[in-house]
Amino acid sequence: MTDGSGAVGLTWIGQAGYAIEAPGGALCLLDPYLSEFALEELGLPRVAPIPLDPAATRADVVAITHTHHDHLDLTTCRALAGANPAVTFVGPSSIVARLLGRGIAPERIVTVERGESVTVGAFTFHGHYARHEVAGWLTEDALAYVVEVAGTRILHSGDTEYDQRCLAVAERGPFDVGIFVANGSGGNMHALEAALMATQLAPAVAIPCHYGMWAPEAYGSGHAPDGKPTLDPQLFAEACAKLDGPAVRVLELGERIDVLPAGVTIAA
Template sequence: MASIPAYRSGASLLNQMAATAVPVGAVAVWHLGQESVVLKGGGMTIYIDPYLSDSVNEVTNGQSPRKFASPLQPHEVTNADAVFITHDHLDHLDPWTLKDLAAASPQAAFVCPVHCIPMLTDIGIARERIHGVNAGQTHRVGALQFTPVAAKHEEFTVDADGNHAFLGYVFRLNGVTVYHAGDTIGFRELAEELEKQDIDIAMLPINGRDFARFAKGLVGNMDFREAVELGRHIGADLLVPLHYDLFEKNTENPAYFVDYIQRYYPQQKFKMLVPGERMLYLSERDE
């Protein structure tokens, strides 16, 4: 494992989360690497796709593929009110992370695609803590309102009951609307759905896809160009790239993302978060 330190980690990071006061109309954001994000606002702290372990190493019994250690260990996460899973790939639904996180945060609810419910119960998370959801349904957990959005991880995967295996989420929290795309390519129906949502922050994967990676079983996402164009189409105020930093064989140079914005949309706001960094975002939509 590369010894790249997180900006903030462990007790220091958790103390910062606890001490961060979030005014109405704002949300605090922490990036934990890959697509792992923490949002805080309205008295709630939510984790999205927490991948905090070295589970790939556990599975392969080989050297860790991570480029940096997780800013938090699963057993340290005592502050989760809700945990959202976008799909069942290991770097998004990680049993090693979720099992210890669930024990450390007994108050946390878990939200996931319907077909992921057995995966969570199999690791000992009580069924009453798990909320299986599908695209298009709007729900509320405490102060948080959220709507799952269908994603194409290159293609749609839908079961016989019409439940999507890959989801993104539109979160409405404390007066701010955040879209976390999960893993997806850009496509017309997604753009049409999101442009109705008045997105403040769009968190989008940029690692792309290609034949060579697909042949090795690495299903792809939108690239930096698609991510910027989707964010622009839906009118997002702030673009945040994800899914480019953790695994050496499935990364992207985020400078391409920055260069594309500077070339074509120089007034578009964006933020590249390093692992363990905090951002406080105040919505400007009603000002």
């Protein structure tokens, strides 16, 4: 629900997924993983509860960064399409055939590639480079996004390793919020790399993501150079502080913050 302040609502819905609500109430779901799709396809049961029922959730646009199961959740997408006859799906061209295969009409899918921008209703999506190279699961068109809505800019790193090419997204700044993957395995940055990227891109507030969905061993053996496991978001927060980087918010599942062009405040 909008709070009447003109703020953009940002809610963590698990893993790398967020609900972005415009002041007028329009809703974007970014990488919503709201099912057991990874269990059905890969044998990975979620331990995090499902915060939204996709069959009963109103959504105007669903934005996808890449085709991995916890980002392009086809069970969730089909349920959202059924509950929202006008919902639009946005993402790289690799999502198209997969959505068509689940019965989603082509006119409801809008592609965006690296270096491209599309506007759907209240939301403008700028596609940028992400390097997500996983053996056997290559996602050559994986995206980072800058989402512009109501005068705010929200950066989502997408699933990515640390790469200087990712820093070119700075041209879209300054950012009111930056969301950074920090789990340290499966082709993703560890917490120290994510903190370095956050410091270099300098959002007003940085948020770590991509942890807590599965049991820790299901994420692989990713560790920071000091040997600490990187699934602890506090490691990201500590590293940002040591680097004199941005302020950090570690969100609880289902927690919402309100984003204003001048920064972030906690919802009342």
